[in-house]
Amino acid sequence: MNTQFKKGALELCVLALISEKDRYGYELAQDIMGSINIAEGTLYPLLRRLNKEGFLETYLAPSTEGAARKYYYITNHGKERMDQLVEEWKDFTSSVEHLLKNVGRE
């Protein structure tokens, strides 16, 4: 799949997963990779950007392995962003489905 396209979708997935519950980096990567194949290393640059843009905030909490983990939670600003992305996603997928139906591929 086209990488730019995937990246846009990845932002939506990250926001959606974190809005469901607070998550730490590795957990998030695992949950995403359950459905979409991404390069694991690219998740943190995205998280940093979403954090800088004020969509996500972080806090530290101890883990069972001892070292503290950085958890991400969604801000109100982030929720608005997510809603907007969900809308765009729905519009986009329904347009594609419509097109596929018209050309008789579905």
Added chain:
Amino acid sequence: MRQELFLQRLKHALSNLPEEEREEIILDYKEYIDSAVGEGRGEEEVISHLGKPEKIAQEIKAETIWDSAEKDRSVTQFLRALAASLSISFFNIILVLGPAVGVFTLYVGFLMGSIVLSLSPFVFGFSLLMENAVFIPAEFFLSIVLGSLGVMLTMGLWFAGKKLYLLSLIYLRFNKKMMMGESH
């Protein structure tokens, strides 16, 4: 590759980021690897899935450098963004460096020209004093007109420069997308 080596290479590749930010990024990746290992995955395997540290650094730097170039506008920030862009691909020497040098030279040329123009009344006054020349009203008025024209041009170019800065950043971003889009 072992964790220490991975983190060391990442740190090295991020060397021109602020210390604080770099440490934070290193901690993020350390936490990631530790969590994965804690769940029973092999260190080497996790690290190979993360990808090359230099590649990760490139992505992070591209994001942060462009951000700071937009927030605090300065020649240094711009040169950093330019350098980051050149490091993405060899072709960028042609696609980015060429136009950048061309546009920059043109801009500086115009700026110099308009500054010199702004100085024409002084040149007129100076020549009058030094050469004991006869006061010629036409020359005097001409120098005033050229001088004001120069001042206006300089001011205009100053604002145009700011626009040019932002436009160049947009181009660099676009270029980054084109170059990195399909690569991983």
